[in-house]
Structures are given as C-alpha cells and as structure tokens.
Amino acid sequence: MTSGFLGLKRKTKPSASSIAKRLKTKHVLTDDLPWKKVSKPREADLGTGMDGFLELEEVDDVDVVFEETDTGRVVKFKVRDEEGSEDGMEDARETAGESSAVTTEKVDVDALPEPVTFNSKSLLPEWCPFKLHPQLGRALYAKGFMSPTPIQAQTLPFALKNKDVVGVAETGSGKTLAYGLPILHHLLTEVYSRPIPSSKTRRSVRALILAPTRELALQVSSHLNACISSVDVDAEKHGEDDGISQKGKHKGKGKAKAKSPEVPAEDKPKHPPLVSVSAIVGGMSAQKQRRVLSRGVDVLVATPGRLWDILQEDDELASQIESLRFLVLDEADRMIETGHFAELDNILRLTLRKSDGDVIDSADKLEEESDAEDTKEGVRAGELQTFVFSATLSKDLQKNLKRRNRPKGTKKNQKPASTLDDLLLRLDFRDPSPAVVDLAPVGTVVATLKESRVDCLSSDKDAYLYYFLLRYPGRTLVFLSAIDGIRRLLPLLALLNVPAFPLHSQLEQRQRLKNLDRFKSTQNGVLLATDVAARGLDVPAVDHVVHYQVPRTADTYVHRNGRTARAMRRGFSLVMCAPDERKLVRALMHNLGRQEDEIAEMPVELYMLDKLKARIQLAREIDGSQHKAKKEKHERNWLREAAEAMEIELDSDLASDDDEGPTKQQQKAAGAKVAGLKAQLKTMLAQPLIARGVSTRYITSGVRSIADDIVAGEYHETMVGMKKVEAGDDLVSAKVHKAKKSAVKEEYEEWGGIDHGEE
Numbered sequence: 001m002t003s004g005f006l007g008l009k010r011k012t013k014p015s016a017s018s019i020a021k022r023l024k025t026k027h028v029l030t031d032d033l034p035w036k037k038v039s040k041p042r043e044a045d046l047g048t049g050m051d052g053f054l055e056l057e058e059v060d061d062v063d064v065v066f067e068e069t070d071t072g073r074v075v076k077f078k079v080r081d082e083e084g085s086e087d088g089m090e091d092a093r094e095t096a097g098e099s100s101a102v103t104t105e106k107v108d109v110d111a112l113p114e115p116v117t118f119n120s121k122s123l124l125p126e127w128c129p130f131k132l133h134p135q136l137g138r139a140l141y142a143k144g145f146m147s148p149t150p151i152q153a154q155t156l157p158f159a160l161k162n163k164d165v166v167g168v169a170e171t172g173s174g175k176t177l178a179y180g181l182p183i184l185h186h187l188l189t190e191v192y193s194r195p196i197p198s199s200k201t202r203r204s205v206r207a208l209i210l211a212p213t214r215e216l217a218l219q220v221s222s223h224l225n226a227c228i229s230s231v232d233v234d235a236e237k238h239g240e241d242d243g244i245s246q247k248g249k250h251k252g253k254g255k256a257k258a259k260s261p262e263v264p265a266e267d268k269p270k271h272p273p274l275v276s277v278s279a280i281v282g283g284m285s286a287q288k289q290r291r292v293l294s295r296g297v298d299v300l301v302a303t304p305g306r307l308w309d310i311l312q313e314d315d316e317l318a319s320q321i322e323s324l325r326f327l328v329l330d331e332a333d334r335m336i337e338t339g340h341f342a343e344l345d346n347i348l349r350l351t352l353r354k355s356d357g358d359v360i361d362s363a364d365k366l367e368e369e370s371d372a373e374d375t376k377e378g379v380r381a382g383e384l385q386t387f388v389f390s391a392t393l394s395k396d397l398q399k400n401l402k403r404r405n406r407p408k409g410t411k412k413n414q415k416p417a418s419t420l421d422d423l424l425l426r427l428d429f430r431d432p433s434p435a436v437v438d439l440a441p442v443g444t445v446v447a448t449l450k451e452s453r454v455d456c457l458s459s460d461k462d463a464y465l466y467y468f469l470l471r472y473p474g475r476t477l478v479f480l481s482a483i484d485g486i487r488r489l490l491p492l493l494a495l496l497n498v499p500a501f502p503l504h505s506q507l508e509q510r511q512r513l514k515n516l517d518r519f520k521s522t523q524n525g526v527l528l529a530t531d532v533a534a535r536g537l538d539v540p541a542v543d544h545v546v547h548y549q550v551p552r553t554a555d556t557y558v559h560r561n562g563r564t565a566r567a568m569r570r571g572f573s574l575v576m577c578a579p580d581e582r583k584l585v586r587a588l589m590h591n592l593g594r595q596e597d598e599i600a601e602m603p604v605e606l607y608m609l610d611k612l613k614a615r616i617q618l619a620r621e622i623d624g625s626q627h628k629a630k631k632e633k634h635e636r637n638w639l640r641e642a643a644e645a646m647e648i649e650l651d652s653d654l655a656s657d658d659d660e661g662p663t664k665q666q667q668k669a670a671g672a673k674v675a676g677l678k679a680q681l682k683t684m685l686a687q688p689l690i691a692r693g694v695s696t697r698y699i700t701s702g703v704r705s706i707a708d709d710i711v712a713g714e715y716h717e718t719m720v721g722m723k724k725v726e727a728g729d730d731l732v733s734a735k736v737h738k739a740k741k742s743a744v745k746e747e748y749e750e751w752g753g754i755d756h757g758e759e
C-alpha cells in the first residue's frame with residue numbers, strides 16, 4: 001500500500017526572498033504533490049500497527065486548506081508555484097506531472113553531493129580487487145559485509161567487465177548483490193562522469209530487474225536501496241581515523257556544511273537521489289505506481305505481469321525498456337512456472353536490439369561480428385548487459401545458453417529443450433559467450449542445512465506439526481500445497497495459542513506484507529505459506545522450514561529449504577511424508593542425484609505425541625462447531641439479504657428461524673457447548689506436558705531424572721523431561737548409518753574379496 005503524511009517544512013531559516021516567493025502558490029492534486037520516499041521507521045516492524053507498509057512517503061511545503069463548495073467541504077493542497085522557486089537546490093524536489101521528456105541537460109555540479117572516498121584497502125581488503133564505487137564500499141562496510149560471498153567474488157570480475165553472466169548458486173548465498181553491485185557501481189560512476197537528467201525531467205530506466213513474486217521484487221528493491229541510502233545517510237559517521245574521508249575532487253565547492261557533524265541534517269543541501277531504485281508490483285495502488293514512474297527510476301524492479309500491463313499503456317517506458325543498459329532475470333526458472341511466460345516473453349522482445357525477432361539469427365550476426373572483432377570484451381557502450389540468476393538452473397540449460405557458440409550450420413534446426421531454454425535463447429545476450437558461474441552444491445544442499453523427514457498419516461500431520469513446533473521453538477515457515485490447507489490450519493493453531501500467520505496469493509498485498517512483518521517480529525512465529533513464499537524471500541533468522549506436503553518438484557524443495565540456512569547460518573528442514581507421498585520423495589531425491597535414506601528421521605516421543613493429539617482433537621471439535629454456527633448464520637443472512645434485494649417476501653417458514661435454522665435456544669446451547677470445549681482446552685493447555693517416566697514431585701527420581709537437565713540448562717520449558725535441543729541436534733543421522741554401512745563395504749573393498757574378474 002502507499003501511504004503518505006504531510007510533513008513539516010525542513011528548512012529552518014527561510015530567506016526573506018524565499019518567503020516572498022513562497023507566497024506564489026498553486027493548487028495541485030494529491031498525485032502531483034512532490035512526494036518523497038522516506039525510510040520506514042524501525043518501529044514499523046515491531047508491531048506498532050505500521051506493519052504492512054509497502055513504502056512511506058512524505059511531502060514538504062504543502063498547505064492544507066479547506067474550502068466550502070456547493071457540494072460540501074473539500075480539502076485542497078497548495079504548493080509554492082515552481083516559478084517562484086529559489087534556486088537549483090529547491091528545484092531538486094521531484095514533482096509529478098512534469099515534462100516526461102528525458103533531457104540530458106547537465107546539472108550544476110554543485111547540485112550533486114560531494115563524492116566520498118573510501119579506503120577499501122584497509123577497511124575492506126577482500127573487496128578491494130573489485131574497485132567498487134567508494135559509496136558501495138561504505139555501504140558494504142556499514143552492513144558488516146567484510147568479504148564477498150563466493151558467487152559475488154566469482155561474478156563481479158565478469159560483470160564489472162561488462163560481460164553477460166548466468167549465475168547459479170545455493171539459496172541465501174548473496175545473489176542479489178552479485179548482480180546488484182555491478183549495476184549500482186556502473187550507475188554511481190556514471191553520475192559524476194556524464195550528464196544526468198535534471199530533477200525536473202523523467203529519468204530513463206537504465207536497469208530492469210524482473211522477479212517472479214511481489215515480495216521478492218520489493219525485497220530486491222529495498223536491498224539495493226539500502227546500499228545507496230546508507231551511503232548518503234552515514235556520510236559523516238566515519239572520520240578520517242576510519243580511513244574514510246569526505247574529501248573528493250569537488251572539495252571546497254561550498255560543501256563545508258555538509259561535512260560538519262554539527263550541521264543539522266535539515267540544513268544539508270538537498271539533491272535528487274544519485275541513483276533511484278523502485279519496485280512496481282501487482283497490488284500496488286495505481287496512484288503510487290504513476291508517481292514512481294512519472295518521477296522516473298534508474299533501476300526498476302518489477303514482476304512481469306504488472307510491468308507488461310503498464311507497458312501497454314506507457315509508450316515512453318516501453319521505449320526506455322528498448323534501450324536498457326542492464327537486464328536481470330532473478331529466479332528465471334520460476335518466472336516461467338507462474339504463468340507469466342507470455343508477459344515475460346513480450347518484455348524480453350522489447351529488450352531485443354538489432355534482431356528482427358529471431359534471436360537465433362541475431363546470434364548469427366553477433367557471432368559474425370565477434371569473429372570480425374575478436375578483441376571486443378563484453379558489451380559495447382550503450383548496449384545491454386544481461387544477468388540471469390537462480391539457485392536452480394539445470395546444467396543442460398546452462399549449456400544451451402552457450403549455443404551461440406555452436407558450430408555454424410547447425411543452429412536453425414535445433415529446437416529449445418524446454419520453455420526455459422526457449423526463453424533464455426530469446427535473451428539478447430550481447431555477449432557471444434555469457435559467463436556461466438555455477439556454484440550450486442552437489443545435490444543442491446546448502447552445507448549449513450540439516451534435513452529431516454517424518455513418516456506419518458495425512459490425518460496425523462497436524463499433531464506432528466504441533467509436536468514439532470513445541471519441541472523445537474523457533475521461527476518456522478510451514479509450506480502447504482493449497483490455500484485451503486492454510487485456512488484450515490490457521491484457526492486450529494490459534495486455538496492452541498501458536499502465533500501463526502498466513503501468506504498466500506488470495507490475500508491482499510497489504511495483508512501479505514503485514515503478515516510477513518509480523519512473522520519477522522515474532523520470536524516463535526509460524527508462517528503458513530504456499531509456494532508464493534518459496535523463492536527469494538530473505539527473512540532473517542528463519543530457523544525451520546516444514547514441508548507439510550511433499551513438494552512436487554526438486555526445485556521447489558530446494559527453494560523452500562532455501563528460506564532457512566541463509567548466509568552461512570544454520571537451518572533445519574522437515575518433510576512430512578504421508579504413505580502416498582513416499583514415491584514423490586523418492587523421485588525428488590532421485591532428481592537431486594541423492595539417496596532417499598540420506599535424509600534422517602526426526603525422532604518423535606510417541607507418548608508426548610498422544611497428549612498433543614488430544615489437544616488437537618479438542619481444537620478441531622471447537623473449530624468445527626464454530627465453523628458450523630458461522631456457516632448457518634451466513635446462510636440465513638444471505639437468504640434474507642437476497643430476498644430484501646429482490647424486494648420479495650420470504651415464506652414464513654423460510655423467514656423464521658424456527659424450521660430451517662436452529663432455534664435461538666439451539667444456538668444458545670451450541671454457543672454454550674463451544675464455550676465449554678474452550679474452557680476444557682484452556683485447562684488442557686495449562687497442564688504441563690510431562691514425558692513418560694518423569695517424576696515432577698521428586699526431580700531426582702523417576703526413570704528420567706530432570707534434575708541434571710535443569711542444572712545443565714537443558715530443561716525443556718514446555719515438554720518436561722525432554723532435553724532442550726535445537727532441531728537437528730537429535731536426529732538419528734542416516735548419513736552416519738550409511739557411513740557405517742559403507743565402512744563395512746570399504747573394508748570389503750580393501751580386502752578385495754574374491755576376484756571374479758572383469759565382466
């Protein structure tokens with residue numbers, strides 16, 4: 001959602017002339033107010049009721065006036081007439097509704113912030129070889145990213161040399177910055193070296209990043225924005241001692257104020273953002289979307305569906321897409337799954353340059369060109385650089401991307417092997433041989449992830465899930481294959497006092513983000529999600545991923561698991577496998593090139609599970625009764641409302657509650673029954689869960705003494721008598737089991753056994 005508030009004017013001491021000029025005002029529509037993006041306050045994520053905000057915007061210098069009109073009281077917004085503006089700095093405020101022509105008029109260099117320097121040699125030695133723009137160095141330093149992740153380290157040399165890159169690396173390995181840093185580096189460097197559009201003109205989109213889901217697009221946009229904004233905000237935080245200085249080539253050009261820490265932020269010169277990054281996604285208000293686009297963005301992050309809708313109406317944007325400098329497909333393989341193939345294909349066609357729509361032909365041309373111009377490295381100035389990233393791009397596909405190099409004469413007869421092959425062949429790789437950086441681990445398992453499975457009946461999955469949530473407290477993301485399942489499970493968990501939030505495509509976008517924020521800020525929160533949350537979401541510290549149903553494809557399994565164990569943190573995943581899903585697990589593991597028994601079994605204390613089953617049973621009963629009562633009420637109301645709308649009278653037996661629906665007395669009795677069951681459940685939930693053989697009376701006695709656990713601090717708070725361990729620490733390692741088996745085999749092999757000779 002978009003939201004804005006009328007802010008206070010920031011300038012503390014307006015000059016006399018500016019006051020005089022400000023008297024010239026004009027009325028504008030809300031859409032045309034000079035909205036400015038502000039960072040979301042930290043409290044917004046802390047359950048202050050501000051969660052769910054897509055973005056926050058503010059506006060300065062606006063008078064709100066109420067006018068009485070014939071139709072009633074209306075509110076009007078008055079802003080200073082642009083003609084009365086004081087200087088270039090004030091003009092730097094972005095206004096919507098301005099001329100949309102992109103000019104290359106050179107801005108006064110004073111309007112640019114003073115360039116910063118950053119001593120990456122001493123502060124970020126591991127980033128130093130990449131010679132990234134100093135502002136990015138500062139951002140990385142501020143974030144504590146002291147060294148590049150492997151995918152970043154291996155991608156940057158190619159990307160910074162203008163080569164197209166196909167990057168494949170495990171989930172949570174930092175792919176966003178692997179493509180984001182080269183883009184930001186290029187744009188930041190460009191700002192000071194070439195004329196930039198003045199703030200009064202629409203910027204031209206230089207980079208387009210396509211992502212499969214709204215959440216991922218918003219996340220990428222905020223990730224990249226954080227890289228540029230923390231640079232601006234923290235400009236004077238680090239002194240010379242830190243090796244970071246403010247001195248740049250424009251030193252002494254009237255920027256002394258900005259350097260001094262004593263100068264209040266309000267008095268710092270205002271300038272348009274050096275590089276602007278924004279997202280356009282479905283669910284965003286049309287007003288906000290118009291505003292973002294009319295201001296212009298350098299880096300546009302979008303979902304294909306929404307972008308294509310806009311492109312059909314916005315010719316200017318379409319022509320900008322035709323002359324992009326960077327194109328990124330993030331989670332390329334997912335984008336073709338979500339039914340966006342047509343839109344994506346159309347957008348990609350727009351990015352094609354000289355070709356006549358036949359990429360294979362254009363590949364021919366490129367090859368010929370590259371033959372003639374052997375020394376050319378990467379793209380030429382003004383051309384498109386393409387990045388394709390995912391955690392799961394098949395090896396075959398990567399080979400296909402190199403088809404441009406296949407011997408002449410064979411090309412036109414070759415058919416793409418899959419939709420994704422086809423799509424990627426449509427990409428306008430300027431580079432005759434895009435660099436393929438494949439760091440996907442064997443079997444696509446992240447090293448810090450522990451996987452496990454539990455075999456159970458479908459009807460017992462609720463109890464097993466509840467057991468897991470209580471046994472291993474933590475932030476848990478539960479994937480379900482259908483929205484109905486989420487709707488069923490949600491009230492059940494609520495009755496059991498488990499803080500669970502839903503995330504699926506039928507929720508409004510605002511609600512989706514709100515639930516995501518709540519999940520992030522709830523310590524033992526549970527997110528019940530469909531695969532809309534499987535890709536790319538970077539929720540800090542997701543401890544566990546539970547596959548309530550076995551995923552249908554190996555890629556989905558990998559990406560779902562990828563929501564935990566990110567950036568070298570530990571993570572845990574659990575597959576709940578019903579008898580009819582065993583085949584699926586087998587196929588899944590086979591596709592990943594792994595053995596089924598590689599996944600360890602999660603131990604379950606059946607005595608405890610039985611106790612939980614009783615709770616689940618009661619919760620189901622309550623939910624069932626509540627649901628029934630609600631449904632009956634809804635049906636009764638519906639009938640009445642329909643009759644009223646059609647202005648007909650219902651038969652007395654239909655109109656009365658007596659015959660069809662339950663009587664008032666029956667309703668009362670049903671209500672009392674639910675209240676009774678709820679009280680029963682409350683009592684049950686208040687009782688401690690005690691493991692078999694534990695004496696709570698004498699903690700040193702019983703089959704299981706809990707005294708030692710208490711002393712060792714391993715006392716489980718909800719399941720008395722069970723050790724407090726992290727999920728995965730008590731797995732019966734199938735690998736160890738397997739290793740033992742293979743050790744026996746090795747012994748046999750060392751001995752050599754009986755030589756049967758070559759067959």
Ligand SMILES: Nc1ncnc2c1ncn2[C@@H]1O[C@H](COP(=O)(O)OP(=O)(O)OP(=O)(O)O)[C@@H](O)[C@H]1O
Nearest residue numbers: 145147148149171172173174175176391536538567
């Ligand atoms: N160099 C770095 N050092 C430390 N942390 C980093 C670094 N680069 C990125 N990160 C952090 O790692 C986390 C994962 O990054 P990112 O979301 O880009 O992963 P990804 O590879 O795109 O994952 P997925 O495949 O699931 O989309 C983020 O929280 C990010 O801030």
